[in-house]
Amino acid sequence: MKLKKTEEIFFKFLMYISVSFITASLFLIVFSIFYKGLPSLSWEMVSETPKGGFYFGKEGGILNAIIGSLYLSIGATILAMLFGIPIALFMNVYLRKYNRFVNGIRFFLDLLWGIPSIVYGAFGFTIMVMLGIKTSLLAGIITVSIFILPIMVRALDEVLKTVPVGLFEASLSLGSTRSETAFRVFLRQTIPGLATAILLSFGRAIGDAASVLFTTGYTDHIPTSIMQPTATLPLAIFFQLGSPIEEVRSRAYSSALILTIIILLISVISRIVSAKYNKHRIKF
Amino acid sequence: MRFLSRKIRDKSSLFWMVISLVILLLMPILLAVGLYLKSLPILQEQSFWDLLTESDWKPMQGKFGFLPFITSSLWVTFLSIIIATPVCILTAIYLTQYAKKRVLAIMQPIIDILAGLPSVIYGVWGVLIVVPFISKTVAPFFGLQTSGYTILAGAIVLSIMVIPFILNILIEVFRTIPEELTEASLSVGATKWETIKYVLLKKAFPGIISATGLGVARAFGETIAVLMVVGNVVKVPTSVFDSGYPLPALIANNYGEMLSIPMYDSALMLAALILFGIVLLFNFLSRMAIIRSEKNQ
Known part of the structure; x- marks a missing residue:
């Protein structure tokens, strides 16, 4: 005993x-x-682009990478939403009766979720070479959106699954079409869930380095069109950390701090949103 | 009129939904076919088996042996899983069986933030903490000298990265085990620990294996964090204190500059295809096992 x-x-x-x-x-x-x-984090770091000699420790900041990352992640998230929201709604409104098929799609999405982003990056680069496209913001946005699409659909799907059947039937019996039911009832019912799904995808997009390594390139300027290459935060950290110069390396640490703060902010926001989620929901 | 425009809107949104779904379903097939076509040139020149088992990597001379990269990947992956799995099982048991609800409410955000941190941040942390720790503390303890950029450093960083991933699945697995089972065991006089040991773990075993398999897939494809701490030396590693060069790092380090050397891009695409295949296989088997065990319950 x-x-x-x-x-x-x-x-x-x-x-x-x-x-x-x-x-x-x-x-x-x-x-x-x-x-x-913290020690090397300054206003200059977040408000200026790299000046001459930046990579030898002279003045300048990483505004190019911050803006570039925001452009890239916002673009990729919007593009993924354009396809992701319809897919998730289609699965949960139109295909409601075909359970086996929907579960098959879910299984497929789970498989896609696991594919490493470097594979997408390498594949994206090959396509670009084949089509003769140079590294650009657009190429990055497309690659990243493909990579976050399964994540977004699956996250949305998890919320849409919980919408009660009664609501679906009530909406149809009042004479709305299926697409009205999908976009006006289902989507509205799950807006907080939609917000967390978007934030989750956005977080993935802004933090991933392997998929943008060959597709977006790197530049010291803030891009003015989507056909130009752009810097991104993860790559800014990665490149600066590889430098033999102490000042440049310490800038890599403060760039990492900036990225960490962004990620923590996203996490806090999505926590607040999903806390509200349970308040405003029609329950049956 | 109004009815007609509603009808058109209904049809056109259905059309867009179907198109989106078709694109999503075609994407991985396109990916696989594309990778295969690009790696065909090297596969026609050398046999797949030779490529896998050769350890000579000299692209300039047309020698592409993947053995150093594959063994490095295997070392880093399995070492990290060996560290991560016991920690995850113990934590999942604690959080689902012993802990008060409040503890779980505190731990859930911690797990989620760990899962959300970008891999480059893990890499920076590895360079700052793990690498010096190995070169100054761990290696001297064993009477060895290294720079710290080793298989072990990669495995430690990777294990922290896969912990939230495996843990979240395990918590789900333990939660889906019906309470009647554990209650029945408790009512015939078994202690809490005996119930966990003989009932819960036995029931959860397929789930634990699946979670581990998914962890392997996740770890195998991780690129930047591992690349930053593992040393990137082309050599078949023989100990955890050797430097390694995993497959994803090979692709990431060489992809930009490969166009001028013949067969180089084909070889790297083959590396991506191998990565894709292995990750997909592990994911597939693990997900199947989860579905199977859910059906049995």
Whole structure:
């Protein structure tokens, strides 16, 4: 009897260690990025583009990468929404009766979610070479949107699944068409869920480096058209960190801090939105 | 009139929905076919088996042996899974069986933020903390000298990255196990721990295997974070303190400049195809196993 108790205590001890390990990892990561990034974070960093000699430690900032990343992620998210929202609605409004088929699509989406972004990046680059397109914001937007599409559809689908059948039937019985039911009832009913799905995809888009490595290129200027190449934050961090010069490396840390803050902000916003989600919902 | 315009809108939005779905379904097929066509030139010149088992990588001389990259990928992936899985199982048991609701409410955001951090941030953290830790503390402890940019560093960084991923699936798995089962076990006099050990873990076993499989797929394709800490030396690694050069890093490091060397782009596309195939296979098997075990319950 005593042995049994010891065993349980031992494993409970291991559980505490595991939980602390995970918690400590997060705090260690965030803390070390803040600790290293804060000293060289300045107004200049976020408000100016690289000046001459920036990569040797002279003045300038990474505004080009911040704006570039925002353009890229916003563009990719909008493009993904254009396809993603109709797909998710189609699955949950039109295909309601064909459960097997919808589950098949879900399975397929889960598979797509797992494909590494470097594969998309390499594939995107090959297509560009074939068509003779140069690295550009547009190429990046298309590649990233393909890569976040399954994530967005699946996240939206999870929320749309919970819309009660009664609402669907009520809407149809009042004489609305299926597409009106889809866009005016289902989508409105799940606006907070839609917002979190969009934020999730946006977070993925802004943080991914492997898919933009060959498709968007890198430049010190803020792009003025979608056919121009653009810098992105993850690549700015990656390139600056590879520098042998101390000042440039410390800028990499503060760039990492900026990206971390953006990601934390997205997380906080989507948490607030989904907390409200449960308040404004018609329940049956 | 009004009725007609509603009807047109209904039809046109249906049309757009169908088009979107078709594009989505065609995308991976297009991807696979494209990668295959691009890697055909090298496959026609050398046999697939030779490419996989050769360890000579000299693109200038037309020698493309993938063995160093594949073994590096396997080392990093499996090491990271070995670290991550026990931590995830223990945490998932704790959070679903022992912890109060409040603890789970605190842990869920922590897990979500870990899952949302970009891989380049993990890479920076690896360079800042993990690499020096290995070169200054771990390696001297074993009487070795390294720069710290090793397989081990890649595996540690990767394990933290896959933990939230595996953990979220495991929490789901433990939650779907019906409570009557554990209650029945408790009512015949088993202790809480015995119930977990003999009932819960047994029931959850297929789920645990699937979650691990999905973790393997995720870890195998991770690029930037691993590339930043693993050293990138073309050599078949023989210990965790050796530098490695995983497949995704190979593609990421060389893709921009490969056009001038014959067969180089074909070889890199083959690398992408191998990556695609392995990840898809692990995902497929794991998802199938999850569906199977859900049906049995």
